[in-house]
Amino acid sequence: MTCDHLVCANCNGRVSEGRCPVCRANRARMQEQQGPFAALTPATLLALIAALFAVALIARQALA
Incomplete structure (x- = not known):
């Protein structure tokens, strides 16, 4: 908060x-x-989740 x-x-x-x-x-x-994630806005958090999802998909494709 x-x-x-x-x-x-x-x-x-x-x-x-x-x-x-x-x-x-x-x-x-x-x-x-305040902790290390106190400055994260919801938009930034969603962007980080989307980036993590994209990296997971790329890694899955590379290993398949």
Whole structure:
């Protein structure tokens, strides 16, 4: 989950804007917890799956 769509209960602003200390603290905490795949968008994930499928088909044809 990203902080782009989260709304702060303290200032009613987006957490990504960091309007108040609570927003800034939560934004920093979320950025620390992000894993290696946090930046992948659904479109990128679908492209990677399609590429993996294509490589599997090519490998199958080459070994047959």
